Amino acid sequence: MKLSGKVALITGAASGIGRETALLFANEGASVVACDIDDRGGAETVTMIEQDGGSALYVHSDVSKAKDCRRMVEQAESEFGALHILFNNAGIMDSRDDNAEVTEEDVWDLTMNINLKGVFLGCKYGIPALKRAGGGSIINTASFVALLGAATPQIAYTASKGGVLSMTRELAVIHARENIRVNALCPGPLRTELLMKFLDSEEKRQRRLIHIPAGRFGEAAEMAKAALFLASDDASYVTGTEFVVDGGITAAYVTPE
Numbered sequence: 187m188k189l190s191g192k193v194a195l196i197t198g199a200a201s202g203i204g205r206e207t208a209l210l211f212a213n214e215g216a217s218v219v220a221c222d223i224d225d226r227g228g229a230e231t232v233t234m235i236e237q238d239g240g241s242a243l244y245v246h247s248d249v250s251k252a253k254d255c256r257r258m259v260e261q262a263e264s265e266f267g268a269l270h271i272l273f274n275n276a277g278i279m280d281s282r283d284d285n286a287e288v289t290e291e292d293v294w295d296l297t298m299n300i301n302l303k304g305v306f307l308g309c310k311y312g313i314p315a316l317k318r319a320g321g322g323s324i325i326n327t328a329s330f331v332a333l334l335g336a337a338t339p340q341i342a343y344t345a346s347k348g349g350v351l352s353m354t355r356e357l358a359v360i361h362a363r364e365n366i367r368v369n370a371l372c373p374g375p376l377r378t379e380l381l382m383k384f385l386d387s388e389e390k391r392q393r394r395l396i397h398i399p400a401g402r403f404g405e406a407a408e409m410a411k412a413a414l415f416l417a418s419d420d421a422s423y424v425t426g427t428e429f430v431v432d433g434g435i436t437a438a439y440v441t442p443e
């Protein structure tokens with residue numbers, strides 16, 4: 187098992203990438219602190235882990251709120267004794283997010299508060315705990331849209347993920363000598379609720395699919411496997427990267443017919 191004896195905190199663990207990663211990490215021996223604002227989904231994730239013989243705790247935590255982020259880290263340490271892995275994964279894609287001309291300020295603020303400030307707050311309270319544990323791994327979920335301009339406009343989302351990527355690099359450099367690795371996971375378009383709600387017609391889905399060399403949307407479970415690599419000692423010399431898992435989308439100029 188790759189994460190034996192480790193404690194992993196995962197935000198956005200009620201669904202999608204967060205849930206799949208929680209299940210995989212627990213399967214690999216980690217104790218999991220599953221954080222979300224969706225209490226039902228979060229509790230379900232914990233039940234799934236426990237039914238599989240693993241160990242997990244759900245903590246209600248809105249990542250845009252400092253007190254919630256402080257509490258989730260405190261709970262990880264009080265329940266499981268330490269924190270070794272921090273997966274800042276929670277994020278939203280607001281259906282009103284569009285181009286700069288029409289997107290309302292409240293959509294910008296909400297998106298930034300969850301997607302970008304949420305990662306900052308996770309690190310603000312998580313890093314002292316990782317230091318107390320003697321080091322660890324932080325994974326921040328960015329996106330391929332931090333690397334490429336998208337034809338389907340989502341100005342706030344794209345800007346928030348660009349911020350996650352640059353913040354990740356700086357965190358990696360600053361904390362490297364403290365035995366803390368920090369990497370950004372950049373998923374391509376996935377068949378999760380988040381994107382399928384945003385691409386809410388077959389026409390919009392097809393428009394995105396034509397850009398993916400692999401010819402299909404990715405799966406949350408495929409992101410969980412990448413997160414496992416970054417979390418584990420297999421990635422002991424990997425820090426500051428933009429870890430792209432995107433079916434080839436960022437490599438393509440023209441995709442095959």
Ligand code: NAD
Binds near residue numbers: 221
């Ligand atoms: P998802 O909607 O299935 O899961 C996101 C989870 O975050 C949900 O459980 C939701 O309740 C939770 N969440 C929302 N706001 C929160 C808050 N304020 N505090 C705590 N939790 C909150 O989506 P997903 O596809 O699994 O997305 C996970 C991450 O991956 C996000 O950061 C997303 O931007 C990123 N991502 C997704 C795709 C994609 O195509 N789905 C592509 C690239 C990046």
